[in-house]
Amino acid sequence: MNDLVALHAPIADALAAAVRRVVDSGWYILGPEVDDFEAAFAAYCGVRHAVGVGNGTDAIELALAAVGAGRGSRVALAANAGGYGTTAVLALGAEPVYVDVDEDTATLDPALLDRKTFDAVLVTHLYGRLADMAALRTVADAHGAKLVEDCAQAHGAARDGRVAGAWGDAAAFSFYPTKNLGALGDAGAVVTADAGVAQRVRRLRQYGWDRKYHQVAGPARNSRLDELQAAVLGAKLPHLDGWNARRVAVAARYAATIEHPKLTLPDVAAPSHVGHLYVLRTTDRDALSAHLRAHGVPHDVHYPVPDHRQPVHGGRFAGLGLPVTERLCAEVLSLPCHPALAPAEVDRIAAALNSWAA
Template sequence: MRVPFVGIDSEYAALTDSCMARLRAVIDSRTFVLGEQTRELEAAMTGITGSRHAVACSSGSDALFLALQACGIGRGDSVLVPAFSFFATAGAVERAGADPIFVDIDEETFNAGADRFASTIEKEFAVDGGLHVHRRLGSRLKGLVVVHLYGRAVGMADVAELASGHGLAVIEDAAQAIGARTDAGPVGGAGLAGCFSYYPTKNLGGAGDGGAVTTSDDELAASLRRLRAHGADGGAYEHRECGINARMGELQAAVLNAKVPHLEEWTRKRVEIAARYRSLLETAAGAGLDLPADSPEGFHVFHQFVVRLAAERRDAVQAAMAERGVDTRVFYPLPLHLQPCFARLGYSEGDLPASEAAAREVLALPIYPSLTPEAVEHVCASLRECLGA
């Protein structure tokens, strides 16, 4: 039996009519950028996140960049970023001209929460005239990016308290966690700005790139709308801010709108599959396999189901799974503080041990709404066999 890592065929099979009708309507309207479909998608995102505004844009990476820019983060600033995430989380900070300051993750959840951010501030920043200044780089601490990695929400109440005590902007990277809830409400609605990706394999994925920023701050929303269209105010060709072209296409928004009504059901299926994995793999947990830590109901939308294996076995197990027809992935094999493009920041191996260990040990199993019970059993049987459990 073959179990591919990604399975979006059935999503589209279920959508053909509604999706095609929307695409046809866009073509008939001759409005291809930032039109009715984009506005409908933005309204749906305010519903999902409980935010007052949603600003659709070109990708999750640009959503992060726009959010940082709208928060006034740029040259001379530093931003706390978990060291274990997709590259874009830190890439956006660098692109905004600021210094990403890497924070180690919690071993159990793969996430960085308030305690990790607080200990990095204490260790790496000196207080100077009421400002937190990075000891090595000299930049002023201005914000932090919370990443809800793999779809597991970070507790946001403590993060909000920490941030307000230090005057920091909180940006949520919710690219993998649409629909998840935190102790302070839905992800994307708990910080100053929430960033989402509609990359095709995401829980709500389009037919190409797309993203959104959510916020309940009216001024920030207005700034985000300007910045995604070169910073122009209306159609006057006057640019007080220097933005980028990060507009969303109507065809993309149409596909996403066709999918939105299915998101809750698809999320429920992911959660069910995760529970099934857990029960079928429990017996292997003693044989060198760690299952994802428990989380309160609704906190995890299982964009990924990631297990942990001893570093020296991980790659061999992955190869053996492939021989049995099971496609798995490593998200992510190199933590961000060790990426060559961030060498100027002065990190070395050993600095952030939990992130480095995760990079050596994680393995993501296939998880998507159309994954059949037989496929789940095959994945689990193969993994148990590969581990000799």
Template sequence: MAGANIQFIDLAAQQAKIRDKIDAGIARVLDHGQYIMGPEVREFEAQLAGFTGAEHAFGCANGTDALAVVLMAWGVGPGHAVFVPSFTYVASAEVAGMLGATPFFVDVHEDTFNIDPESFEKAIGEAKALGLEATAVVPVDLFGQPADVPAIQRIADANGVKVLVDAAQSFGATLHNKRVGTWGHATTTSFFPAKPLGCYGDGGAIFTNDAELGKVIDSIRLHGKGREKYDNVRIGMNSRLDTLQAAILKEKLAIFPEEVIARDRVAARYTAALKDVARTPKLIDGATSVWAQYTLIVDDRDAVQAKCKEAGVPTMVYYPVALSQQTGYKHYPGVSGGTPVSDSLSGRVLSLPMHPYLTEDDQDMIIETVRTVLGF
């Protein structure tokens, strides 16, 4: 088995499929020369809205900015609690701290990796007891499947909390037959190259059905612009999606639905072959996943990863340290009792190669390797 050239994510295979279209799209931008907010940006935003069903879609510079822009639009700042799962990438909490607000960590469900509504509900009262205003919650759709946003929304609505869905990893997924992008008060995503829909650099987007919120979002991403370019009516930031990236993303979006089907096919084969030897991912009722990652829960994770590497199977760990335990964040408050599930997962999760161009032969080798390493 050793020596197989298996890619954890294979962007080259995707590029080979659509290289002529990408080259043509880039050439069009070079020809018209509108490198900032050119026509491809508006076209791509319209395609995003059409794909998701959201009434408004706005491109921006990256997924982190997308989160920050929405929180800025809501006036989030000092004295505000923003509830974030401890088991996720740092950006989900970073933006709250950056704005002077307080990231407040809550736990996740072990079987889905996503935010635990009961932990969130408990944290609201505890944040208020600390003198914080419960302002926003950021349910993260980790590894490609939507969080239980309806449950989160019910709790949030009862407590006057805004819901900002972090769909950096779940763009293209659905929940109860509604696409990601239409849940919560707003949704954000990332087009980082390794994401299911990724560009060739940084990029992100924001979705909302709230027209007034959309106007503020559009202003903030453009330096707080008002009616005129040099009439800045609020504090904003420079967070525009480059025209070249929009041109690339338009071509990738065209093949994205078939890639999601291919990802799901890979995930189904993994689950069928590995569910008896490891904890495999579980989907909540009514959810589909785009499988940004296919993540197992295993004991003795580091040894398993090392043996997979020896056999030529690349794996990754997302994420090795829970946010509430990281140096820059462990001073922030969290739900009473801590986040034990997040802490446990950080030592046991292991992600397998996942992309639409993974051949069945490669899948078989990965499966055989994992089963062998785990002693089966």
């Protein structure tokens, strides 16, 4: 599904220099590399503040906490995004309020959100597609609710000149290695235009300290972006837009070469979609998966079990129906879509799909 060796090969010297710089510095946690990357990434997102944390799920939790969500809060979110948002909401002691998604975009439906009661909204930009943030912002404001973006799959996606991360009261990013901007391990960040939110995240990521050994905020945790990952991300950030363009080009080649009546292809159009995943739909996914395995084509399902149907909840959401979410989770299938994918490889995958005798 990804080829990180091929992706990194052209910038291997820059990555090695970044790692060597950190090793030689003797400073490995919350030092100048983190400061530099936070400043660069905030500027890239068009906001004033970025706060590096340990991973993307921590970023969601800390972003929600920093805008006031906590025990007893009702957080509206979609149920088709892999469970990461739900994990963060439950960790806060908050209540997930699941909202169905739009059939075409697979992102939170503003009209259905407006029918719910909630204190905060977590919007996931799924598969690389920027959700309808203008409409969702309007609904959140009408309900007096804070809005947090989950941008883990949408680094660089933009609409009307505003980049993912610049629409909400706060936004969470993951830099897991396979993301559009990935580290060499786990890493994440919260970005925001609000100095107060940024200050709360900075405290909550490190024991609730306002200065060393002086705890003023909580419940807090230890979730810090380390110097090595910050240096690597700083070396990779200048390449992000080019890599995104190559992802979108892969998606365009799929769209031009896949011709099968039982497949529904996604609309991957820059700049609002940055091609993190190429997710098609079919009502006969198991048969298609078997066919692709027989032809040696990597593929995956993002995501097969909606959050409200996960076994961990028992019968808590047994009476909740999310028909679009449930249908999408039963039909989606992801093909390889990454910057190192060669045109010939795309054509081979398309040929395998077209040969499926459904």
